[in-house]
Amino acid sequence: QVQLAESGGGLVQPGGSLRLSCTATGFSFNNYFMYWYRQPPGKKREFVGSISASGDGRSYVESVEGRFTISRDNTIKTVYLQMNSLKPEDTAVYYCHVRDVRLAPNGERQDYWGRGTEVTVSS
Numbered sequence: 001q002v003q004l005a006e007s008g009g010g011l012v013q014p015g016g017s018l019r020l021s022c023t024a025t026g027f028s029f030n031n032y033f034m035y036w037y038r039q040p041p042g043k044k045r046e047f048v049g050s051i052s053a054s055g056d057g058r059s060y061v062e063s064v065e066g067r068f069t070i071s072r073d074n075t076i077k078t079v080y081l082q083m084n085s086l087k088p089e090d091t092a093v094y095y096c097h098v099r100d101v102r103l104a105p106n107g108e109r110q111d112y113w114g115r116g117t118e119v120t121v122s123s
Contacts, residue, residue, distance in 0.1 A: 001103070003024070004112055004113065005022065005024075005025075005114060006094065006114040006116060009119045010118075013121070016121070017082070017086065018086065020119070021080055025077065027098070027112075030054075030074040032053055032099075032101060033051065034070075034096070036081045036097070037095045038119075039092050039095070040089070040091060043092075048061055048068065048094070049064065049068060051070040051071065051072050063089075067084050068082065091119060091120050091122070094117050094118075095115075096114040
């Protein structure tokens, strides 16, 4: 029912740019913070950034601050991750995430993850 679908990954050179998209279905998207995480090869999944429900508030991990920008379009239930000045250490599978979603009145809250999109930064 709830589904997050990432797209936009690929192979880019260091210093290049890429924009990831995540389209959401099955819940009231405009009521929730959205998150991006990533998992580099052989490493643990890590937080990348978040955006508030309205899109007015954003937060990033220090390593991407100033290079990545999260945005959202609530009319089409999509969150974006614009990645500029990419570095080899940005290579990872990037995941879209939403947490504590309530689908019915007084229903339990659940977390959801996309399947991920792979980003490779290499020369």
